[in-house]
Amino acid sequence: MQLTLADIKRGQQGIITDVSSIHIPLKLLEMGCLPGNLVELVQVAPFADPMYLNINGTHLAIRKETAIHILIEISNG
């Protein structure tokens, strides 16, 4: 099964493989959430939502409902 960003565990790193541009705001793409970029889960709030991520060097938080539209491959951990 294809992994999404919502499946990533704390401390794991992944590479973004695809983003569904209809579901993802342009702003998130502009902040570096693009195919090929490295992503790491820094911290999760209670109930694992929202997620505090390091995408391509930018630290940001998004909700799980957005994260499921970002496909990744786990690269370590």
Add this chain to the structure above:
Amino acid sequence: MAKQINVALIGNPNTGKTSVFNALTGLNQKVGNYPGITVEKKEGICKLPRGVKAHIIDLPGTYSLNASSLDENVVIELLLNKNDKDFPDVAVVVSDVENLKRNLLLYTQIKDLEIPTILVINMSDRMTYKGIKLDIPYLEQKLETKIALISTRKNRGIDELKEVIANYKELSVKPCLNASEIDTDYFDKLRKAFPNQLLYKLWLVITQDVNFGKVDRNQIDAIHSFKTKSEADLKRLQQKETIKRYQFINNTLKKGQTIDLNSAKDLRIKLDRILTHKVWGYLIFGIILLTIFQAIYDWSSVPMDFIDSAFASLSEWTKHLMPEGAFTNLIAEGIIPGLGGIVIFIPQIAFLFLFISVLEESGYMSRVVFLMDRIMRRFGLSGKSVVPLISGTACAIPAIMATRNIESWKERLITILVTPFTTCSARLPVYLIIISLVIPEGRFFGLSYQALTLMLLYLIGFGAAIVSAWILNKVLKIRSKTFFVVEMPNYKVPLLKNVALTVLEKTKSFVFGAGKIILAISIVLWFLASYGPGEQFNNAEDIVTQQHALDNLTQDELDQKIASHKLEHSFIGIAGHAIEPAIRPLGYDWKIGIAIVSSFAAREVFVGTLATIYSVGSDEEETIKNRMAGEVNPILGGPLFNFASGISLLLFYAFAMQCMSTLAIVKRETNSWKWPMYQLVIMSAFAYLVALIAYQFLK
């Protein structure tokens, strides 16, 4: 005459753009609004080398030129409109050395507009700490610009930046990449259709409709006919454009920037492990809130008592010094107490803005947003609603404006509607004076009862906001996309200069803004209280003297009786008696009634109104508080401000929507009178009901 050039400061949020602005302009700055909208416009003057003067605009922070909010739209409107009087001769893009990659996206977009552009790389003091090295000459060549490496924190590089700005004519206006490669056919057609226009400008105008739809396209109106692509296609193209730009940036930084991760130390991770922790995070947030409330109550009480008594003596002193007459009375009984009602605010407002700006500047506020999102979402709010709800404790007006970065319209609307429930600083004087009258002194675990009551009132305010948000979330049938993206900036020690300027500027604008209303109302009130129609008012002296002819009163006592008889039959007394039946069940007399009615203009008028009414009623040298404590309930006897009526008043002020400025802002932000009218009617009716129940139970 010295030449003046226009400089626009542009940059991502959290890059220290405002610090650069403060460093360049110092105190030569003013804050206004863009015409017709409530976006803050900051401008200032900076002296450059060789007698050149720069007019600097600090544009709202934005991640790109694709606007998704009113604030960001301001940036595009200015950069697309060559005829604007503020159109920049040179753009200064401020970036943060740790987020250079992301910051450069906006830079490449601005370069495409062919405006001379300078790249400022701020926070250079953190380079060694983070193991970052930059090849400046290489970057300057690739990015077709001059780079100013500065640190506002260490005050380094500012003079060099001024030098580069002064020499802006030497800058290249060549774009640093060719974005039209993403769809050559489409852009060729566009170029042929509008040969005299800049390609990127056309593209921006076309795509703004997708994202926002409010660009003023006076010169390029014909572009409407050039809709050859669907919105989804355009969005896909924008994505391609973003990828293209990042490819260029990545290639440039691969050579121009080296990061040695081994020498990088990260305080962020350690701090975040505690501050965003599932338990400790919330605990720390709670302690911070508690400290703020204690500070507002305890620390500011000393300057406030001083201001209160200073104005009482000033009023007395004026009476002695100036010849007797209506004019002296207007000053001593109308204007001075009215002014006192404004000035007494200053310590608390300053404290509040101090805390809020420290929380924002340090980067902690984003962690609170992160921690609270899940909880707030249950109530139909967003984590980002926490910022308006907290800054609503200063004033609802900037708080409602701060809702603009909430992506979902429904969450934003609910936040706007419930924010006025939070205890704004205008309620504070009312709370403080009533608490000091009806809540006993004494301490509980080191916290005074009075401070605890105040904290309880804040909690009631938040509680009312949360509960009504939950109800609104169920009632409102609005479907809107929910996006939530929040940047988690690095922790920073707040810059003293930035904090001081924020506190100074916010306090000033608040005091002058509210001050005008308060002053006008106290003058009107003084007139209404000093004059009246008919026999009862004009012949008050004869009537009272006759009534008490046999009572053997001293002259002082008689004068008091005359004054209060006059007040009762003045215009304001008549109006007050007319509304008394409505407010008596809440435990108030007609004087409080007048204060409540005038507070619908602005809550803070309450204390000033009572001050004006009471100083007309007596001429002894007393503070407002002592006069209020001395008031007697005309029907039941006993002090007018007792526990029951005090609590009832506190609750009334906690819930009632009494602020015309807030209603005006809500109208502007929601674009309809519907929502502010709902707020006015529902909140005030609820306030009346709660105050009624409280008084009837407690009396």
